[in-house]
Amino acid sequence: MNRRKKSITDMEALKAFLRSQKLKATPQRLMVHEAMMELGHASADMVADYISGNCNTKITIASVYNVLSMMADLKIYSRRMSGNNKMYFDVNSFKHIHIYDTTSNSYKDLIDDELLEMVEQRLQGRQPKGYKLESIDIQLICRPARKTRKKKAAL
């Protein structure tokens, strides 16, 4: 019930999807998706960096934005604004919780359908009138636990 949006997990599936949308399978589109499959969550410049480091196909930042937003508009990726004021894309668009690391500005997924279900239940009838609920966004704002630093007396 919870994971209803599709994810595209390989290149053949991507090509098939593009075909189904009458979109062309350009090297740039394939590259961006390859980067996204590897990175999971990324901003446009992260994708551009990944491609320039790992591929010999060329792509400009404007095209990266173009491809990423197109994929998000088609509900394959999801879009989110990060704490460091950048637009991040998530290779998966099914419902899940995010863990945001404020130190590295990176995301991890937390899959807990039971929690999402609980929250949805609880919100039944509690949302303000006049709005249509599109989605519920839950993120855990975290920092890496201190490792080699001395313990504080009182926390």
Next chain:
Amino acid sequence: MNRRKKSITDMEALKAFLRSQKLKATPQRLMVHEAMMELGHASADMVADYISGNCNTKITIASVYNVLSMMADLKIYSRRMSGNNKMYFDVNSFKHIHIYDTTSNSYKDLIDDELLEMVEQRLQGRQPKGYKLESIDIQLICRPARKTRKKKAAL
């Protein structure tokens, strides 16, 4: 247990707070807080617009940013990135849920301590190792329910 961070709900309290921090009670700081008390949730330009429309004190956008970030750093306001890619400040920093209207790019508060409690409970022991949880951010992404539009055959 849930609302632990303070809010400053009047000008005298603000002046006292500033004094306690050895900060000066400049007209700009007072104005920004007056705007925030009125607006509740706002970006820097919204605050600047509010002030230029309702006050005869002058303030530049750089100072608005300066004051807002200072208040957020002091944990009086909270900071969030909105869906329209702008930094919003919230006059309240106690824990609560946000409702984000994607059409008007505005926030409303949803107070539901019981839900927050439930979520915290559920997350006990389920957060990934190596992270310190700073806060839990829940927002309901909404659109105004269509009013005068004709119904679609199938949604």
Next chain:
DNA sequence: GTGATTGCAAATTTTTTGCAAGATA
């Protein structure tokens, strides 16, 4: 071939910065 897509460079938008001028305690 032809319409979709990309690259490029400039424009926009938001936020930050540095420093001189001004205001507060």
Next chain:
DNA sequence: TATCTTGCAAAAAATTTGCAATCAC
């Protein structure tokens, strides 16, 4: 008066846009 704050203008950073050149089908 001494210092903290602000205004200003420029810089930075992220995203968007317009259009000619190129490419996929």
